[in-house]
Amino acid sequence: MPARTPEWYVISLRPRGEHAPMRRAAARAGASVIALSPSKLVLRQDDATRAALREALSASRVIFTSPVAVRAARSLQPLRARRGQGWFAVGAGTAAALRRAGIADVQAPARMDSEGLLSLPGLHDVHDRSIGFVTAPGGRGMLVPELQSRGARVLRADVYERQPVPPSPQAVARMAALRQPAVLALSSGEALQQILATLPAPALAGLRRARVVAASERLATLARENGFSRVALARSARPADLIAAACE
Template identity: 60%
Template sequence: MNRDAHVPDWTLISLRPRGQHALLRRAAQAAGAHVLALSPWALQVRQDAATVAQLRRALAAPRVLFSSPAAVHAAARLQPLAGPHPGTWLAVGAGTAAALRAHGAGEVLAPARMDSEGLLALPALADLHGLDAGLVTAPGGRGVIATTLVERGARLIRADVYRRVPLALPPRALQRLRRCPRPWVLAVSSGEALERLLAGVPADLLAPLRQAVVVAASARLAEQAQAAGFAQVALAEGPLPRQLVQAAHAAIITSATS
């Protein structure tokens, strides 16, 4: 897309977990972007007996919520997900729903607005008094899903099926970033990832990073980026790689032609 003369070379910075940059990289490269991966953490499946037992309980609940594709893939390594299930299974967005279907799950509900608020607005979660609600997720995050389920009367069965292992930002990747063409665009689908990036980059990169365009997967993340000192923040239609890249490319075109 950036073959047009008015679109400059640009760099998309991916904050996805280690080993999970491929889809975002493919979409960004199709839009003519250079891509730099800066993973703030790696994902590790929790395979102990207690986690497996808790997951089994969560999957048997009348309402089962999956917080991310990573939660689905981790759960599938611990327990088969294929076939019909006894309750209503819900996914935070299209990517999570697709992951469940890829593992053979039966009917899955997912919101058009692909974030915690969109998930919690689904009618199946409106009144949970007296019901068990399974939450398949990882430690950390905002906790808004778990908190809201309990507030609505659910007995929460939380299965933390993977954990985030913090990673130091690699010096070689940071050195490549210094040479990457500008403008830079940060694709942000996790507030924790943005916080870890800002806490881990060397001092000489903080100022140029804050001059980058942030493409946020949700309004909440856009507000967080603005509060962190980013002046240029664009809101993507959702967290999918193609949505983030479309918003990034549109922001670059607007900046180049204004």
């Protein structure tokens, strides 16, 4: 007996191999996922990265920008909070990953984006303070310049990277043939730009018919600037929040 076709689809631009949480959240809402990955994650394991991470984790304040950054850092060394340090996460998912790694006291903003992080009191008076910034190249472009403008000395550790990959032929074919309602779950501006530059015209037309659920106001604006007319805002980049906003 053939599988029943879902009534609607979620288009996920997460890196290759990182779609499982989105699939689970979509399945609970009766949707299926089209995994349109424009990149894959590669954890860095070289000596220079280890040294940069050690320095970043010695700072008076430490910021992690994603759960993957936590995973990559843990693969290089244990995470241990020092007396007097402040640990910060861009969102709830990253904060949860840090707590699982043994960091009990983590601050994360209610508004789960760069602007929300910068509004936290612990990151206001940072003149002459060192701030460890554990992340990947690209993305979160406003954080480091803003912290530096506040007088902080930023110690950056890029512990993983996103390597561009072409979306799978199967996903491209599904996008070109898509006729059911679809929602684009948007949590990365870089991923959106890559996929818009990569998709062939028939698949791109299918993508542009989708409604966008964006993880932040910045991403919502980016979607509109790139021609998406139906854009809604989610509470965060977590799959459950993106799907909840899609269902509304």
